[in-house]
Amino acid sequence: MVQMLSCLRAFLLGFVIVLGFSGVMVGTGSGVFLYQLHDYSLLTPTGVDGPPASLLGLSALSCVLAWFIWQFDYSSKSQVISLATLITIIGVIETCVGIWALVRHQQIYALPEKVLQKAVLALSDSKSEDLWHRIHIKLNCCGINGASEDFRQQHKHVPWSCCYEPQEIENNKKNCERGCHHLVIHRTQSILLYTFLLALSSIILKACTISLAWCYAKAITEGMLHRRKMLRIASQASAIAMTKIANQPMSDEEHGINLSPSV
Template structure:
């Protein structure tokens, strides 16, 4: 009975190693995408919000590598190797738990940019980063930092601030309605949403690691 249980847990551990590698790859892909999203509108994105996603990306790559290593080289009848695998998996689980907490805490700390930086940011919005701002304003349906009034004193409000869904056919290219909300509020809400998704990704990964941890600890009883 003990030998049959050992064989059963051995195959479960192999399946767990494969699943571990796949989950690590998935975590890496999603974490990388979240980092890209946080950098997409870096002009208005608060500082130090990428740390949790970057750490989760690194842990995903490491987890993927560990899953491949276990599948290829782990001797499932060696108590020492099984214990090392369990300790490594426990360490990854604790780190990813910390990453999830970090993302959740940062989510609560995200706040608007200091007003002292607005002039500097807006100066770039109409010069060096003009194309980036045009993309941001048209995609997020916002205008300026706090609203269209930010463009007061400039030559013209960019077309990316125009709400084209309300344009009539006889306006001859004249914008009749501008986006009223500023981009800062939209980017802040977007950043909070991304951090919340980082937390959920870390939570899902931790739950999977905890499930995988049960197998080596149980299997260790049957190794002579």
């Protein structure tokens, strides 16, 4: 029983360490996704940054929880149950965040009209110029629907970032006519899908930690019951021995009678 508790405790500590490192990895991935969504903010629907932002906060909470759990001595059942309960709460919230990301992934097919109008206005806004350049360079596209529709027909200058890496003249023209609208939609869907997978991996790890914690708590309970049983058996054996001693007839020497022959 003692060896089993030691093994379970070692495994539990290992999972706690992995839980902390996974929190760092999930936080890093969520931060990267948020940065990418910020770059595409001119052509993304509102609210798509909610799942990765929530996952980032939960990852920070997981790291703090892992450090807090590391301070436990795992000597009592209540500590282990508290550990499992806290991890379960975070796991349930991460499950909701993953479902949220998956639902948003399924809902995004085209930009709402208000977002498109805002993006059209942003084409002429000098404050949004840097964001447009980033989108053009990263996705090798131009404007919302292409250079002709967004710039040439409006008698506007085509930004230098459009067709940033041309190879041939024909390819240059083709890339310039490729708008960023649907490319950003596909990229946003990919980010939300990756957010769901990131949350799923974290949930699986937490489920393993919770299962191990409950096994450890059960082992502690069984160990306590085993010790109580052994103490009860020992006390019963001691009582039986004392009863036998009390009922045993006393010898003559114990009565103080000298049976030696008189001279």
